[in-house]
Amino acid sequence: MSGGTNHYYGNTVNMHGGTGNTGMVNARTGPIGTPAAAPALEEAVQELLTLLRELRANVPPLSARSLDEAVPALEAGADAEPQERHRALMAVAGIAATAGTLGLPVLDAVRLVLELLAA
Secondary structure, X not given: OOOOOOOOOOOOOOOOOOOOOOOOOOOOXXXXXXXXXXXXXXXXXXXXXXXXXXXXXXXXHHHHHHHHHHHHHHHOHXXXXXXXXXXXXXXXXXXXXXXXXXXXXXXXXXXXXXXXXXX
8 A cells, every 4th residue: 555544453452662562442332242132132131031930830840940040040131141041041941942832922932032133
C-alpha cells in the first residue's frame, strides 16, 4: 500500500517505546466466543423455567430430580458455562420427549433457547 493509508481489521496495538507494557484493552461486552445476553434469550429461558415447573409436577420422581439438577445451569444466564448449559438443555429435552404431549411445549422452548444461543 502506498500513500500512508493504514487499514486495520480487528484489534490493533501500536507501541512506541515505554516500559512495563503488559497487555491491551479489548472493548467487548462479554467473554470471547459467547454472544451478548439478549432480551429474547432471557425471555425464552424464563418461559422454559416456567414450563419446567409444570412438567416437573407430572413426571416420575427420578425425572423430577434430573430436572431439578438442570435448573441451576439454566438460571445462571450469561454466567453459565456453555457446556453445562448445553448438557442441561439436552437433559431437559430428553425428559420432555418421554413425557409425551405434556412435554411438547418444553421441547419447543428448548429448541428456541438453543436457536437463540446459536445466533
